[in-house]
Amino acid sequence: MQDQPEAPDDPGDSEPKSPGQPVGTRALASALPPLLTAPMTVERPPRASGGPAAALVGLDDTLRKPGLVRGLRLLRALNQERGFVCPGCAWPTPDHRARFELCESGARAVADEADSRRAGDRSFAAYTIPELARRSDHWLAGQGRLTTPMIRRADQNGYQPIDWDAALALVGTALATLPAPDRAVFYSSARIANEPAFCLQLLARAIGTNNLASSSQLCHEASRVALRGLLGDERACVSLADFDRAEAIFLFGCNPGSNHPRMLAALRAAKRRGARIVAINPLREASLLRSRRATDLFDGGLEIADLLLPVYVGGDLATIIGIAKVVVEADAVDREFVAAHTRGLASFEAALARWSWTDVCERSGLDEAAIRAAADIYIRSNATIACWGVGLTQHHDGVTTVEQLIDLLLLRGNLGKPGAGPLALLGHSNTRGCWTMAVEPRLDPATRERLAAATGLSIPTEPGLDVVGAIAAMHRGEVDVFGSLGGNLLAAGPDTEQVAAALRRCKLTVHVATKLNRAHLITGETALLLPCLARSEDDRGRWLSFEDMTGTVRASTGRAPPARATLRSEVEIITAIGAITAPDALDWAGLGRDYDRIRELIAAALPGCEGFAAQLGRARSLRLPAPESIGVATLVPPPAPGPVRSDGEFLLTTVRSHDQHNSTIYKQGDRERGIDGYRRVVLMNLADIRRLGIEPFDQVDLTSSFGDHERLARKWVVVPHHIPAGMLAAYWPEANALVPTGHVDPRSGTPAYKSVPVTVRPSG
């Protein structure tokens, strides 16, 4: 195993072509001989998001990957009633949907999975695993769809083909012969459909473990904990129709132009009706300023945010508390609602009073007038929606921050009425579905009992491991088998080096995947790579289902011919393993053959899911029951003000570029932030660049310290950007080498990816 290289913190072609050379702006680059400069350009970020460029890029990817004719046929089936659900994000589809809705992000995600290239046995035969690991993420995905089961045996350094039966027997037997059930860990990406998600947790529980790590724990677990704690149910949220009624919409920590582009249609419509929009974001994102439709050829687009608050990274808690202060001071609390539906106003107000305006301003990075302006919009609105992305949740106080935002909504009665309420902008297209399907390490007792009664499984009461817990346990050598259904834990998890070491300590690592990624190249003693059907592909007429961020489940039928006839579905793979591991536990073969049987079991086993049995198939959609009445929520008092950042320390936030889908890098660069050709950049305020005595486009080294461990990542190109002084932004996965695994929100287990304290030094 020594032959495997360390997981690089700067994979492959994101390295400057001539490391150490200064990287210039377009002007500078053109003045120098081409060989001396990396092919990077930086321009003023666009003044509006979207427009014809978005449509062209979507079409270009379609042309290059599946081919235009096949690609366009797929795009026509996207989010249509008899078609398949978009893999891009979890934004809801309107009931009266357009025949064709062009979304750049959706088109690129579909093009990527419908790639006509194939990573067949020959691609693997040509490279050892260390050679593959030296390639960039972009190159790995560019090998195309995985089509053959592959194995890396303990004494080999390459992947070789293995037949399906032998591969499945190897996993099934390894799971059946574990010394203890908790020595297996399952990770899944919340992109997988309900049916495989449900089967995966059945497999874990049939073995006798709750070790169900999920990408949702890296994403919106804080939203879930806060919504459940305060409102009793994470399903309490607005629906698409509420966007037609809202008078004000607050957008915290999200970048809809890149990550939820279809949301911009709802925001534009609300804006045209006269709704006011407030965006809270350290970066001046193009899509928060203006949005253009693909057909807006000569039009500058529609203004989105009436007010943009350039908050400090991690400064949202103080901002929300500042707005709440104004609501209370102005006597704008909805007394009737608060008396009927909340408890604890007196202790809430007492804790709020402990925050002075100096406390608020120092921690939010905003001046009092800016916060008062946001509060004024909030107070004037009779119906407000608050949306938030992972800019709000991926902090050490993620749950506390979301709680304060829900409190703020409750103070003015913004719950349970049209046009008002909370909305967590869930990212992966089935994040909510994975929650509903009980893919979680900690089941509430009622769900556990019902699941056990319906399936006959005896489910352990001990909570299992979440992502961060699983990485630590693997690192300690306490895990033998790591199974991953989709996803890329190596790139997505915090502290890349530690995840790599953790994976290497397993006896067997198994990935069920559509495309090659870096997690497949850092292996346990033995490693299996099992290719599967993608959701856009025909699964012999069978259909799957996905739940959007507002709680509507939709049926999804793949249309394209499979990348290879012998490919198996995720459900078939999991149930075949179940049949070997725990043959008597369930009728695995029946579940694997007939997905209606899975849905009948879901209906019987999971609270609120009764409609899965018949209604979903009949109507192709199902609205899961949200709480019927708003009940009585206990307001959570704001915490005491925390410490302020120390001098000389920067706070780094890690974000997506416009040209990536999580760990899949479509292109080097970030069109919506004006950067082309390069990703290893750190966005910095010009005043900080001057203060450090460096020049724009110089290279710097970043160091993060946590506990007694220092993490160093070298050579980041400094790009001046609209970001508050003292704050930095960089792209992940490159920056994950700097995110300490211990730096998590203890209440949700979410890594604090978006507030990593770092120091900056010019690269030597």
Ligand SMILES: Nc1nc2c(c(=O)[nH]1)N[C@H]1C(S)=C(S)[C@@H](COP(=O)(O)OP(=O)(O)OC[C@H]3O[C@@H](n4cnc5c(=O)[nH]c(N)nc54)[C@H](O)[C@@H]3O)O[C@H]1N2
């Ligand atoms: N095209 C595309 N679509 C995607 C994805 C993708 O990678 N590509 N990923 C999907 C997934 S899984 C998810 S979870 C979503 C993610 O969608 P988003 O939630 O939009 O994710 P990010 O790009 O990580 O960051 C969002 C925003 O948070 C801001 N931000 C950073 N730190 C802070 C902070 O401390 N406070 C505030 N207020 N803002 C902050 C950043 O500037 C950025 O604008 O998108 C989904 N959709």
Ligand SMILES: Nc1nc2c(c(=O)[nH]1)N[C@H]1C(S)=C(S)[C@@H](COP(=O)(O)OP(=O)(O)OC[C@H]3O[C@@H](n4cnc5c(=O)[nH]c(N)nc54)[C@H](O)[C@@H]3O)O[C@H]1N2
């Ligand atoms: N620093 C930092 N790190 C982050 C974040 C951040 O904002 N900052 N965001 C976090 C968030 S919000 C998330 S959700 C996670 C994402 O974490 P993951 O979900 O683990 O990562 P993805 O990159 O979405 O996984 C992509 C891989 O999934 C496989 N795949 C794609 N489609 C399918 C399919 O249909 N079936 C199967 N079986 N496999 C498929 C392909 O092999 C592809 O390479 O990352 C987290 N990591």
Ligand SMILES: [Mo]
């Ligand atoms: Mo996510």
